[in-house]
Amino acid sequence: MAVQALAPCSERVQIMKDPLGHSFEFCYQCGLCTASCRTAFAMRYTPRQVMNLLQLGCEDEAVASGSGLLCTACYSCTFRCPRGVAVTDMMAAIQRRNLASKHADSDLRRFYRSFMRTIERHGRFHEVEFMTRYFGPNPLLLKAEFGVGLQLLIKGKISLNAPAMKNPKAVAAMFRKAEEIESGP
């Protein structure tokens, strides 16, 4: 296969201002996305089925299924799609709606929010702050992570100091503006 500037289908990938725009309308249900997906086995609706649900107007069903939460954003589906559907971005879009809904798994929602809040404050990732935010409200979660955490600490891979970005306020301002645009009309 010839090497192209971006991908075999780069000219055709539908990049939407809102990824839940109309990209899925191009899907003709071939299933190459599902065949390429490493986590489809664990999904209630596979990526192809999710595209179909969106085509049928059953967005809520797609969001509630939690399939988007299992997407690792490896982009294999998007790269291979013969119709240029931005499958990964749509899986991310239903993931976002799931996490924002009242049905969201509260631990998982906190996982995402703790990460973003840490970035908002420091501009860069800060392990200790993330862990305090994530594990604080439900320390039972620590049980599964204890081994890995301890090992990281012993191997000197967790810095206790906050990251040293000179102008973290710039990043915080970007967060505010993004929220303003996204919650706008």
Next chain:
Amino acid sequence: MSYVYYPGCSLSGTARECEESIQSVMRVLGVKWTELEDWNCCGAAIATGVSYLLSLALPARNLALSERAECDLVTGCSRCYLNLIRAKHYIQHNANLREDVNAILAEAGIQYTGTARLRHLLDVVINDVGLDTVAEKVTQPLDSLRVAAYYGCCQGMWTYAQFDSVEDPTCFDRLLGALGAEVVYFPLKTACCGGTLSMSKRSVGANLIGDLLAAAVASEADCIVTACPLCMFNLNSFQNEAGRAKGTQFHVPVLFFTQLMGLAFGVPPKTLGLHRNAVSPDALYKKLAAGAASSAEAVASGLK
């Protein structure tokens, strides 16, 4: 060629061993760069789950900073690379997005014009430094090692699309070959390791990691070599869980590619951060030492 280097959060934190080896190997290869000034997190695999615009604006700020520096932007983290190139591509192809992203960047006092040049570290090593130069620096050929070259997923496709085949990249095999290592058949070379699922959905993540480890074991590889710090973390730190998911036990050393390069260049393991790897690479050192001894013997017997 002048570069600005974007380490990203992993390389300056939980993937310190990768960063240590990158810096020492680049010294050996004579690659000089300055760190991208005041870089920020690219949003990792998390930002897309919270805000579409932030998932593009966070990497765009780094792209804009590199435009200011007028240098190629190099990153050694495949996830950072993915987010950066995704932002670059999306902003280029959708004028509405470009407008929104620049409105967000204006709050940080910067604008993105679209001229940033983005490079993956592997691309720099293979195409700018060149495999001939890499081979010249080898003082301890890895002839006795069987290595599984793990390209990684999104990275696999999006990264290698820039300078290699999308579906069947071979650049990594050629690099490891230049070090003298034997690259084994590894059919899952571009299969995803599960990314952050190892933490957010442990049972699914462990299965994916287990598949990769099992494939390396089936190919009788002495180690897996990766070009992504998140793959590195997953494959190293979750071998117990992966073993439980697959009903077996794994003990497969997993190295970052610059760690293996450093070993071939004769850099001490500690300088390469190898003591920080979750799975101890001791078995590799023994095999390398045995290999070196037997080749010395062969030379000696040839002289007789």
